[in-house]
Amino acid sequence: MNNTSDPIASQPLIAADxxxxxxVILADGSSPLFLICDHxxxxxxxxxxxxxxxxxxxxRHIGWDIGAAEVSRLLSAQLDATLVMQNYSRLVIDCNRxxxxxxxxxxxxxxxxxPGNASVNIADAEQRRRAIFEPYHAAITxxxxxxxxxxxxxxxxxxxxxxxxxxxxxxxxxxxxxxHHDARLALxxxxxxxxxxxxxxxxxxxxxxxxxxxxxIPVHGEQRGLLHVELEIRQxxxxxxxxxxxxxxxxxxxxxxxxxxx
Ligand SMILES: [Zn+2]
Numbered sequence: 001m002n003n004t005s006d007p008i009a010s011q012p013l014i015a016a017d018x019x020x021x022x023x024v025i026l027a028d029g030s031s032p033l034f035l036i037c038d039h040x041x042x043x044x045x046x047x048x049x050x051x052x053x054x055x056x057x058x059x060r061h062i063g064w065d066i067g068a069a070e071v072s073r074l075l076s077a078q079l080d081a082t083l084v085m086q087n088y089s090r091l092v093i094d095c096n097r098x099x100x101x102x103x104x105x106x107x108x109x110x111x112x113x114x115p116g117n118a119s120v121n122i123a124d125a126e127q128r129r130r131a132i133f134e135p136y137h138a139a140i141t142x143x144x145x146x147x148x149x150x151x152x153x154x155x156x157x158x159x160x161x162x163x164x165x166x167x168x169x170x171x172x173x174x175x176x177x178x179x180h181h182d183a184r185l186a187l188x189x190x191x192x193x194x195x196x197x198x199x200x201x202x203x204x205x206x207x208x209x210x211x212x213x214x215x216x217i218p219v220h221g222e223q224r225g226l227l228h229v230e231l232e233i234r235q236x237x238x239x240x241x242x243x244x245x246x247x248x249x250x251x252x253x254x255x256x257x258x259x260x261x262x
Pocket of ligand 1: 065
């Protein structure tokens with residue numbers, strides 16, 4: 001990006017009047033719970049011309065985690081818990097993938113070709129990483145560092161949602177507890193949710209966590225030694241306000257008693 005005579009190369013990815021890469025809500029939250037929402041938004045910076053996708057495609061599950069932002073906001077408010085949200089579509093750059101993996105900037109998702117990602121070169125990918133991925137994770141790191149410095153415990157909850165049908169198959173779980181090296185909170189919350197009548201809990205369903213497919217839990221949870229879980233809630237259950245309220249209230253009721261510290 002040293003060719004300043006080239007107006008394209010010097011154009012910022014995110015314009016001054018657009019949202020920044022991340023929002024921190026309740027930075028001084030008193031709860032040990034620390035919420036993150038990697039796939040909160042389906043927005044695309046204007047400079048990327050909607051990635052060549054029609055609005056209805058971008059607003060499907062391929063663009064974001066439907067309902068996850070609303071559940072996260074409600075849970076944050078109910079528990080006075082800090083929440084860090086990512087403000088752009090995972091199709092711009094997936095903030096829960098290591099930037100070096102192919103899926104970081106998806107060429108295709110659930111059978112839909114993403115035109116704006118077809119010709120992304122190294123410089124384009126680097127611009128997206130610097131403008132969105134890095135500042136989002138830096139915001140999480142700064143919050144966690146500040147909490148540690150003031151002696152406040154942090155329990156990391158990554159809130160996601162999943163599409164109810166994938167490649168023609170209905171997914172039976174209402175909620176998935178995802179984990180890799182540290183299952184403590186995933187198993188405890190899963191057991192508490194299973195005691196709720198009619199709730200179908202999956203463990204490492206519909207996905208699991210790995211260092212190749214995930215970034216947030218390995219880096220901010222495992223590497224820091226924080227109690228953590230990646231939550232996946234089925235999108236049809238949190239597509240409307242009543243469902244979002246139900247799941248936020250349920251999690252707000254169950255989570256506080258599960259937080260233990262060495
Ligand atoms: Zn997600």
